[in-house]
Amino acid sequence: MKRCQGLLIVLLVGSLWGLGEAIWGGLLYANDVPRASVYVSAWGLFTLCAGRALLDRPGSSTAAGAVAALFRLVNAGLFPCHLLGIFALGLGFDVAASLARRMVRMERTPALRAALAGAAGAYLGYGLFALAATYVLRHQHWAPHGLPKVLDHTFVNGSFAALAALVAAPLGWWAGAGAARLAEQRAKWVPASALTAAAALWLLGRLIG
Numbered sequence: 001m002k003r004c005q006g007l008l009i010v011l012l013v014g015s016l017w018g019l020g021e022a023i024w025g026g027l028l029y030a031n032d033v034p035r036a037s038v039y040v041s042a043w044g045l046f047t048l049c050a051g052r053a054l055l056d057r058p059g060s061s062t063a064a065g066a067v068a069a070l071f072r073l074v075n076a077g078l079f080p081c082h083l084l085g086i087f088a089l090g091l092g093f094d095v096a097a098s099l100a101r102r103m104v105r106m107e108r109t110p111a112l113r114a115a116l117a118g119a120a121g122a123y124l125g126y127g128l129f130a131l132a133a134t135y136v137l138r139h140q141h142w143a144p145h146g147l148p149k150v151l152d153h154t155f156v157n158g159s160f161a162a163l164a165a166l167v168a169a170p171l172g173w174w175a176g177a178g179a180a181r182l183a184e185q186r187a188k189w190v191p192a193s194a195l196t197a198a199a200a201l202w203l204l205g206r207l208i209g
Helices: 002-030 036-054 060-076 080-100 110-136 143-185 187-208
Strands: none
Touching: 002 036, 002 060, 002 080, 002 187, 036 060, 036 080, 036 110, 036 143, 060 080, 060 187, 080 110, 110 143, 143 187
């Protein structure tokens, strides 16, 4: 049951993130909003931190990123860079959160730990995305510019995302911690509630998309 419950939490967190990417992110990119990735990354880090408050397990954030990317693919179409960016942010945050989890001195300051993990995850996610888009995916908007664009995206856009994470990540942790306390009180309802909420998010995504 615990394993099934963990999978449902990943599904719910990833679906919530994916809905924001498909709707809010779609609007920002469609209207050419400057540094649109920073805004959608803040939402992603908020949901990822909430997810780690509910399920503090290495690998869970990467899995949530995969679900979010799939959600965006199904409901907003195939945009390889956007999908890669979502997955890279999930992976980057997963690494940062898993390392922060081992910092014994920060156990009593979870909000600070969340902020640092969010900021570090932003840098890692942006760096991983830029490297993959340039040297693996070899996307037409990335490959011709090479390392200078990789560094610019990682340390300029990544810095804006890291600053946003200092606010979004602790808020996400507080939201997730509150949900975790409620889940403890209503433990038997958690699987059904998570599955129902995730199904509703996918339905909403299809209706809006």
